[in-house]
Amino acid sequence: MKPPVETRAALTLSIRENLLSTNAAGFREKITRELDQASAARPSLVEVDLCGAKIVDSVGLNLIVMVIKRVQAWEGKVRLLVDDANVARTFRFTRLDTHAEIVMR
Numbered sequence: 001m002k003p004p005v006e007t008r009a010a011l012t013l014s015i016r017e018n019l020l021s022t023n024a025a026g027f028r029e030k031i032t033r034e035l036d037q038a039s040a041a042r043p044s045l046v047e048v049d050l051c052g053a054k055i056v057d058s059v060g061l062n063l064i065v066m067v068i069k070r071v072q073a074w075e076g077k078v079r080l081l082v083d084d085a086n087v088a089r090t091f092r093f094t095r096l097d098t099h100a101e102i103v104m105r
Contacts, residue, residue, distance in 0.1 A: 010038070010041065010043025010044060010045055010046070011034070011038045011043045011045075011046045011047070012046075012047045012048075012049055013031050013034055013035075013046065013047070013048045013049065013067065014049045015027055015048065015049060015050050015053060016049055016050070016051055016052040016053070017052050017053060018053050018054055018055045018056070018060075019050065019053055019055070019056045019057070019059075019060030019063065019064075020055060020056075020057045020059065020060055021057055021058075021059035021060075024059045024060055024062075024063050027063060028063055028066070031063065031066075031067060032066075035067070035070050035071075039070075039074060042074040042075075042076065043071075043076055044075075044076050044077065045076060045077050045078075045079060046067065046071045046076055046077070046078050046079070047078075047079045047080075047081055048064065048067055048078065048079070048080050048081065048100075049081045050080060050081060050082050050083075050087060051081055051082065051083040051105050052083070053082065053084060053087050054084050054086065054087065055086075055087070056087055056090055056091075061090075061094060061096070064080070064091075064096060064100075065096070068096070068099050068100050072099070077100075077101065078099070078100035078101070079100065079101045079102075079103055080096070080100050080101065080102045080103065081103050081105055082102060082103070082104060082105065083104065083105045085104070088102055088104055
């Protein structure tokens with residue numbers, strides 16, 4: 001796991017429910033719009049609030065990867081906020097913890 005990022009969050013993206021193929025398209029539109037608006041300011045830290053999510057499937061993981069790539073393109077960091085051990089385990093198993101900080105709430 002990466003060491004904690006020391007900067008304050010400049011942008012928080014809230015998902016706060018299961019991130020599945022059945023709802024990922026709506027979240028993708030919302031998050032893409034929010035990232036487009038934030039890209040001019042190039043925040044140093046983007047938090048993705050997944051508290052409340054108990055399941056993240058492959059389509060949901062793809063959405064998280066898209067966020068990480070967009071933020072890293074402007075040299076920012078991503079912090080994934082989770083409150084479910086299984087979701088955190090999925091992120092570690094898929095090695096997302098090497099690209100984003102995972103914080104258990």
